Amino acid sequence: MEKSIKDIYREFVAHMVHDLKSPTIAIGGYAHRLRSGRIGELNEEQKHALDVIIENSKRLEHDLHMILEYFQTDKDLKRLQPPERIEVRMLLEEQVESYRIEAQEKEISLELDVPAEPIVMEGYPHHLSKAVLNLIDNALKYTPRKGSVTVSASSSGDLVSIDVQDTGRGFRQQDLDMMFQKFEDVMDIHDREIRGFGLGLSNVKRYVDMHHGEIRVQSREGEGSTFTLILPVHMKDRE
Ligand SMILES: Nc1ncnc2c1ncn2[C@@H]1O[C@H](COP(=O)(O)OP(=O)(O)O)[C@@H](O)[C@H]1O
Ligand SMILES: [Mg+2]
Incomplete structure (x- = not known):
């Protein structure tokens, strides 16, 4: 079966989003470690900067997750299992x-x-x-x-x-x-x-x-x- 433009576009976005997830998680994870003070002591300004990074990486991760969930649902809808x-x-x-x-x-x-x-x-x-x-x-x-x-x-x-x-x-x-x-x-x-x-x-x-x-x-x-x-x-x- 030939793929429609829409299928190709969706596949592309799904791959892209998938690839964006790992670096996003890494940024959030390292920012958390820094913020915990375990790597070195921080002044208030540095703590604030890290809070902003953590907050934004959380948002980004959430949005990426939602896009993947959207595509997953597309697939699920095509082959729905019997209800439970x-x-x-x-x-x-x-x-x-x-x-x-x-x-x-x-x-x-x-x-x-x-x-x-x-x-x-x-x-x-x-x-x-x-x-x-x-x-x-x-x-x-x-x-x-x-x-x-x-x-x-x-x-x-x-x-x-x-x-x-x-x-x-x-x-x-x-x-x-x-x-x-x-x-x-x-x-x-x-x-x-x-x-x-x-x-x-x-x-x-x-x-x-x-x-x-x-x-x-x-x-x-x-x-x-x-x-x-x-x-x-x-x-x-x-x-
Ligand atoms: N319980 C709520 N109270 C106020 N606004 C809401 C609520 N739920 C959703 N919204 C509004 O609807 C928008 C879309 O929600 P949603 O699709 O879950 O996206 P997100 O929460 O990731 O922004 C939100 O950005 C927000 O403006
Ligand atoms: Mg929401």
Whole structure:
């Protein structure tokens, strides 16, 4: 089968991103070692410079990771495995716990609120986990110190809903469309202040589409945001 221009372009970008990852990790790693003071003592100005390097290498690593995740999802979508049984509390617990330390460092209270009776659904645990992970990541990233982030779940009839709510900076209604743009479209966006280079939400949208679900978003500037995933319990009903 002949490759389309789009396939070639995607392969090129995927290779490039892959190659950019190692040096990025090395820069971050060495900056960390320097910052720890183990290699030599540092004055305040040097510490500040290293903090800036560390922060930026983290951002770069995050963006590269998101681009790779986007391409990986392209592949996954082409050969989806049969859906599996998902115990929602367990899945959420795992994701919440993976952010426990980061939340503590930012003094953000990170809570999980799920009913006592188990919520079970069909789906793709790996992709659903990533969807939730991306939402928690954003909630923590865009919520200032001492705020709170709550992950909750409920089920009603044949739908499960998962909420990630924060008391963060929120956003304007008109910025919403831009936030879910696809990779190819992101390349054209000049307003990086709003969009970042992040592909987190466009990945989330794709994971939710895989489940034949939908995303609802509520936000008020300066007050916080809630991202809700609405997912069918039985995927077969929706195919
Ligand atoms: N919980 C949130 N609170 C405020 N703004 C958010 C939130 N989640 C996402 N956003 C906005 O949407 C943009 C896109 O998010 P995302 O695709 O995850 O990329 P990234 O987080 O890497 O910038 C963010 O840059 C941010 O402006
Ligand atoms: Mg993000």
